[in-house]
Every structure is written in structure tokens, then in C-alpha cells.
Amino acid sequence: xxxxxxxxxxxxxxxxxxxxxxxxxxxxxxxxxxxxxxxxxxxxxxxxxxxxxxxxxxxxxxxxxxxxxxxxxxxxxxxxxxxxxxxxxxxxxxxxxxxxxxxxxxxxxxxxxxxxxxxxxxxxxxxxxxxxxxxxxxxxxxxxxxxxxxxxxxxxxxxxxxxxxxxxxxxxxxxxxxxxxxxxxxxxxxxxxxxxxxxxxxxxxxxxxxxxxxxxxxxxxxxxxxxxxxxxxxxxxxxxxxxxxxxxxxxxxxxxxxxxxxxxxxxxxxxxxxxxxxxxxxxxxxxxxxxxxxxxxxxxxxxxxxxxxxxxxxxxxxxxxxxxxxxxxxxxxxxxxxxxxxxxxxxxxxxxxxxxxxxxxxxxxxxxxxxxxxxxxxxxxxxxxxxxxxxxxxxxxxxxxxxxxxxxxxxxxxxxxxxxxxxxxxxxxxxxxxxxxxxxxxxxxxxxxxxxxxxxx
Amino acid sequence: xxxxxxxxxxxxxxxxxxxxxxxxxxxxxxxxxxxxxxxxxxxxxxxxxxxxxxxxxxxxxxxxxxxxxxxxxxxxxxxxxxxxxxxxxxxxxxxxxxxxxxxxxxxx
Numbered sequence: 237x238x239x240x241x242x243x244x245x246x247x248x249x250x251x252x253x254x255x256x257x258x259x260x261x262x263x264x265x266x267x268x269x270x271x272x273x274x275x276x277x278x279x280x281x282x283x284x285x286x287x288x289x290x291x292x293x294x295x296x297x298x299x300x301x302x303x304x305x306x307x308x309x310x311x312x313x314x315x316x317x318x319x320x321x322x323x324x325x326x327x328x329x330x331x332x333x334x335x336x337x338x339x340x341x342x343x344x345x346x347x348x349x350x351x352x353x354x355x356x357x358x359x360x361x362x363x364x365x366x367x368x369x370x371x372x373x374x375x376x377x378x379x380x381x382x383x384x385x386x387x388x389x390x391x392x393x394x395x396x397x398x399x400x401x402x403x404x405x406x407x408x409x410x411x412x413x414x415x416x417x418x419x420x421x422x423x424x425x426x427x428x429x430x431x432x433x434x435x436x437x438x439x440x441x442x443x444x445x446x447x448x449x450x451x452x453x454x455x456x457x458x459x460x461x462x463x464x465x466x467x468x469x470x471x472x473x474x475x476x477x478x479x480x481x482x483x484x485x486x487x488x489x490x491x492x493x494x495x496x497x498x499x500x501x502x503x504x505x506x507x508x509x510x511x512x513x514x515x516x517x518x519x520x521x522x523x524x525x526x527x528x529x530x531x532x533x534x535x536x537x538x539x540x541x542x543x544x545x546x547x548x549x550x551x552x553x554x555x556x557x558x559x560x561x562x563x564x565x566x567x568x569x570x571x572x573x574x575x576x577x578x579x580x581x582x583x584x585x586x587x588x589x590x591x592x593x594x595x596x597x598x599x600x601x602x603x604x605x606x607x608x609x610x611x612x613x614x615x616x617x618x619x620x621x622x623x624x625x626x627x628x629x630x631x632x633x634x635x636x637x638x639x640x641x642x643x644x645x646x647x648x649x650x651x652x653x654x655x656x657x658x659x660x661x662x663x664x665x666x667x668x669x670x671x672x673x674x675x676x677x678x679x680x681x682x683x684x685x686x687x688x689x690x691x692x693x
Numbered sequence: 694x695x696x697x698x699x700x701x702x703x704x705x706x707x708x709x710x711x712x713x714x715x716x717x718x719x720x721x722x723x724x725x726x727x728x729x730x731x732x733x734x735x736x737x738x739x740x741x742x743x744x745x746x747x748x749x750x751x752x753x754x755x756x757x758x759x760x761x762x763x764x765x766x767x768x769x770x771x772x773x774x775x776x777x778x779x780x781x782x783x784x785x786x787x788x789x790x791x792x793x794x795x796x797x798x799x800x801x
Contacts, residue, residue, distance in 0.1 A: 275782070277782075289732070290716075291732055297711075374757055376760075379761070384737075384761060385710070388733065388737045389711040390708060390741075393707070615751070616750075617752040648766050652765055
């Protein structure tokens with residue numbers, strides 16, 4: 237066998253969050269110089285997002301108990317950039333993909349980036365359910381509330397209601413309170429009984445459970461479990477109140493000027509799909525996820541890591557990043573570190589994450605019962621009625637409904653409406669959301685200013 | 694406009710909680726001179742003096758961003774020269790001239 241020279245092969249990593257950074261580090265340790273493309277101005281991803289250089293808060297204030305992990309990841313990445321052991325393209329969006337070439341938009345214009353092997357670590361966004369009134373200015377995702385606080389030092393309102401379910405709900409509420417923001421209610425659609433049922437599975441990571449419970453205790457009477465959100469009342473400037481039913485079914489109303497919504501995360505899978513990945517519907521995370529082996533091999537020269545593959549959170553993403561790089565190295569016949577320990581740790585993260593997904597579920601019932609006039613697609617104002625009419629006319633397949641009702645055709649390309657749309661279609665047809673199918677991905681995966689595209693970087 | 698309003702403690706949507714010791718950056722919004730802080734995104738700067746960045750093309754409401762991580766495309770804002778910026782992922786630059794409505798002569 238002819239020995240492969242590590243740098244004869246071009247490995248490209250998309251994403252510089254915890255998965256992308258660990259993948260790069262693992263490749264560099266084996267003598268490979270990867271290209272790292274990241275949309276962020278500074279590496280770190282979303283959960284370890286860094287404020288601009290002029291900011292002064294310490295890591296402990298930004299990342300709490302995870303500060304040492306954040307500091308380490310940032311230092312590892314900055315070290316690789318400083319030593320020239322990676323090619324780093326910040327503020328660069330990969331928009332399309334064809335025949336082993338990525339089409340990217342850099343600050344200077346368009347650029348084509350060829351590769352021999354590709355590691356996609358594009359993470360996730362909030363999984364959001366529509367609520368009547370959510371199209372108003374001043375309604376945000378939970379992740380947005382956290383990014384505003386972490387990366388800009390601001391709260392997005394004076395009287396803040398956080399609503400949804402999942403670990404981020406309690407975490408963001410806690411962080412906002414600690415920073416002195418005006419949080420007036422934390423509304424969890426998961427009931428306490430449901431949460432307790434998931435606790436057993438979550439005990440695979442007992443420290444995380446204890447930390448979560450401590451943060452929950454800090455929320456005190458602001459926190460309500462088992463609620464149903466009925467709607468957001470708005471005036472021309474934004475929310476004025478949120479209407480909800482408590483666990484006992486009593487109608488309640490909370491005055492506010494900002495609402496943040498989020499039910500766990502939704503994997504960012506557009507690039508994986510354009511690269512030819514197959515998808516399976518996951519019964520715990522209740523969404524379509526790309527198919528890959530335990531190491532992240534998705535077929536051919538493609539590897540996946542992090543929340544864009546399986547929603548395990550930041551710790552799981554670090555492990556998955558290392559594993560994908562190891563798979564890549566061994567497929568190139570280069571020596572790779574032993575992965576047995578990481579595979580065990582990944583399995584533990586997955587047991588925990590799946591239990592968490594069951595304890596804090598997607599609010600299927602709430603979405604199925606949305607009134608006809610509710611906006612489902614925020615981009616183009618498509619209502620539940622429009623969606624239901626589309627399905628009645630053309631059948632339940634989501635891509636057909638998209639072509640008739642335009643849901644998923646707006647600027648976000650269905651990122652924030654597709655799961656709710658499938659749920660509503662499925663409810664009317666009495667089928668499982670998985671049977672409605674998966675929305676096909678289209679390039680460019682971000683809107684593309686045509687003036688920028690005609691400039692070659 | 695009072696000092697507090699200019700720095701976003703009153704007129705706008707957001708509340709500055711920390712990192713107030715930054716140099717000021719001037720920009721123009723709808724023909725009015727405004728000030729924000731170095732390191733602000735365009736979204737932060739605009740929402741510190743206003744409650745939204747644009748009108749929705751498909752509904753009666755205004756828009757003020759949604760995901761803040763470049764995924765939802767809710768926060769595109771016009772510049773006076775007719776180009777648009779994604780406000781959450783663009784940093785404010787001294788002298789930017791922004792408008793919350795489309796410049797004259799542009800189709801929505």
C-alpha cells in the first residue's frame with residue numbers, strides 16, 4: 237500500500253462549534269491541515285458563542301458552569317489559527333454543494349471550495365411551535381434571547397415571558413435572571429408527571445440533572461409546568477400579554493413585552509441533504525435526521541457530527557466531532573486515535589438526550605389544535621387554514637402542500653415552520669407526521685444577495 | 694432625545710444589561726442621527742432606539758428579528774443605497790445609513 241501523505245487530501249469542515257473544533261483538532265493532531273468554514277465572525281458555535289473583542293465579561297459570566305469547556309475550545313481553535321495548522325474562513329456561508337465542490341459566500345464575494353472529504357457540523361436551531369400572535373415583532377426564539385444576552389449584553393424586552401420546553405427554557409430563564417433582566421413568567425408545556433417519567437433515563441448524567449434542578453429552584457414561582465399556550469396579544473409595537481392555561485386548565489394571562497419560544501432543537505440538515513444524505517424519522521426527537529453510522533460516516537466521502545446529526549448538546553458534539561475526524565482519518569488509511577472511549581461516552585450522551593427529549597416533548601396536541609387564522613409560516617404569513625386547504629386539495633405529502641400553500645417556501649426555507657406544518661397536516665388526515673414526508677432541501681440554503689454572488693472572492 | 698434614549702434605555706425594544714463601557718458609534722436611521730456602541734450588531738443598534746427593523750412583506754406587522762443566529766432571515770434591513778443587510782449577523786459600522794422602510798423606487 238502506498239502511504240498517504242496527510243496533506244495530499246483536502247478535508248473541509250463546515251461549522252466551528254464544539255463538533256467542528258474537535259474535528260479540526262483531531263485532524264491537525266494527525267498531520268492533516270483542514271479547511272474550516274464558519275458562518276460566525278468568531279469560532280465557538282452558538283452555545284459557546286463569543287462576544288465581539290471589545291466586550292469584557294469573563295467566561296464565567298457568559299457560560300456559567302460550562303466556562304472551562306468554552307475557554308478550552310476557544311483556545312484550541314485560536315491556537316490552530318495562530319499556528320497556521322488550519323485554513324480558517326470565518327463569516328463565510330456555504331450555500332450550495334455539487335460534485336465535491338462547496339459554493340460559499342465570503343465577506344469578499346463568492347468562492348468555490350473543493351474537497352476530497354467533507355465533515356458537516358452545522359448544529360441546530362431552536363425547534364419552534366407556532367402560537368397565535370407569534371409573527372409580531374418582539375417574539376423571539378429562546379436561543380435568540382440567549383444570544384442577545386451572551387453576545388451583546390442585552391435583554392430583548394423589559395417584561396419577558398419564556399415559553400416552550402426543554403433544557404434551554406430553564407437555562408435561559410436562569411441566565412436572564414442572573415443578569416438582571418425582567419423575567420415575568422417561565423411557561424413549560426411539559427407537565428411534572430411527564431418530566432418525572434423521563435428522570436430515570438436522565439440519571440445517566442446525574443450532575444446535569446442536579447444543575448438543572450438547582451436552576452429550576454432559582455426560578456421559584458415564575459415557573460409553571462404543564463401549561464398550554466393559547467396566544468400572544470399584541471399591539472403595533474409587539475406583545476402586550478401572553479394567554480395560557482395552567483396545569484389545572486384555568487385560563488391565565490401574563491402582561492409582557494417580549495416572548496421567547498422554544499421546544500428543544502431542530503437539526504440543521506440542509507447541507508447534509510444536498511450532499512446526498514438519507515434521512516430517517518426519529519421517534520424521540522420527532523424530526524427527520526440524517527442517516528450515519530456511530531462514527532458519523534454518512535456514505536462516500538461525507539461525515540456528520542454534532543447537533544446536525546443527533547441532538548446531544550455541546551458535550552455530545554465535542555465527542556461526535558472527534559469521532560467523525562477519526563472515521564475520516566482511518567478511511568484515508570491514516571493512523572487515528574482509538575475511539576472506544578468516545579463511542580461509550582457518545583452512547584451515554586445519547587441515552588440522556590433521548591430521555592430528555594421524552595421528558596420535555598414537542599407540544600403536538602397544542603399544534604394540532606391551532607385555530608385556522610394562526611400564522612404557521614412567519615416568512616410569508618401562511619395560516620393554518622391555508623395549510624389545511626392545501627392538504628385537502630393536493631394530499632398530505634409535505635412537498636405538495638408546500639407547492640400549493642407556500643408553507644416552507646419563504647426565506648427561512650421551512651426551518652421554523654416545517655415541523656408544525658407536518659403536524660397540522662397529519663392531524664387533519666389522522667396519520668403520523670412522519671407519513672407526511674420530509675421537506676426537500678433547496679440551494680441556496682441562505683438567501684443570496686445577487687450583487688455579492690457576481691463578485692469572485 | 695435624551696442621553697438614556699439614545700443609548701437604548703427607553704426608546705427601543707431592548708435593555709442593555711452590561712458591557713456599557715464601550716466607545717460610541719454613530720449611524721443614521723430613517724434620516725435621524727443615532728448612537729450605539731462599538732461591537733453592537735446592526736440589530737442591537739436599531740432595536741436600542743426602535744421596536745422593529747422592517748415591515749413584513751406578507752402581513753400588517755413589523756419585524757424585529759427572531760432567531761439571532763442567521764437562520765430565520767427575519768431581520769434583513771434596508772440601507773439607503775438600496776442594498777440589504779442581515780442585521781443579526783452584521784456588525785454596526787460608523788456612518789451606516791439604514792432605513793426601516795424600502796428606499797424610494799424599490800419594489801417590495
